[in-house]
Amino acid sequence: MSPHDASPPAPQRPGLTASGARKASAKSARSRSREFALQALYQHLVGRNDATAIDHFTRDLSGFHKADAAHYHTLLHGCIEQAEAQDALIAPLLDRKLAEVSPIEHAVMWIGVYELRHCPDVPWRVVLNECIELAKEFGGTDGHKYVNGVLNGLAPQLRSAEVEADRAKARAAVR
Template sequence: MTEATPTPGTTDAGQKPAAGTRKSSAKPARSRSREFALQALYQHLVGRNEAADIDVFTRDLSGFHKADSAHYDALLYGCVEQAQALDALIAPKLDRSFAEISPVERAIMWIGVYEMQHCLDVPWRVVLNECIELAKDFGGTDGHKYVNAVLNGLAPELRSAEVQADRQSGRAK
């Protein structure tokens, strides 16, 4: 599968935000869906709430109408349903137990692994960048570095051909 690799500053679709727009106001719908999915997954991890209950609450939050609701649905329900499988992929890349991982960072890693496995229309580098940005915005100090290390370590397993093509072209290490 050959996919175009976006350049820095582009959206999932490879489009540049309109000139003069601020990053926060021009946030793509998929980026917003990841933020809402992160909030929902946090509620699932910390509050042990059911996905359907969290979903009802999340859809009522301010700004949800600007999110890609189908992508949000895929992330929320997919990550909850596949939590054990996602953890099984993530665990070998960790240097500590899940109990020592922030629930925010765990949810971000779930999102990243889920997208790398199931959202093949999103280039792996975009998935990685989006997850790093989520960790910078919502995670602890330097949490983005941990998320980056784990997801970057999983990318060659989950998107081998795409990562190899990027490495051969010099776009990835």
């Protein structure tokens, strides 16, 4: 195959890297807070480190000043405090034992479940999209599909009125 036969690279959308993830400069403070919370929750899941120690360490990381510190704090401490309840919601939707789920995907699902349950100011579709982006950027090859499946399965349970309103709007648009 000659260089002339090669297909041109796919056009890149503004604000995205070649892999499709958002560029750091295009991320909101809330998105950054989720990234730092993910890193902190990973430390908790893998190393069983204390939440306060993880919190202090994470706040000293480069770029933390650009994150929404209050949202980060809420996610980190809320997810850890409610880990058992969140796992009880997640586990029935899994096709394997929770212990077999990657700690990245596990932490991303914790963030998603926490936001669906406790952050009504964040629309449910935004929660799903943000978690899918986290899984794409930090997780395994198809981890984002797994996260999407679980959170999409929980959204109607945790945000029933909001999800139904969106579905009704979509049905009306089709007519």
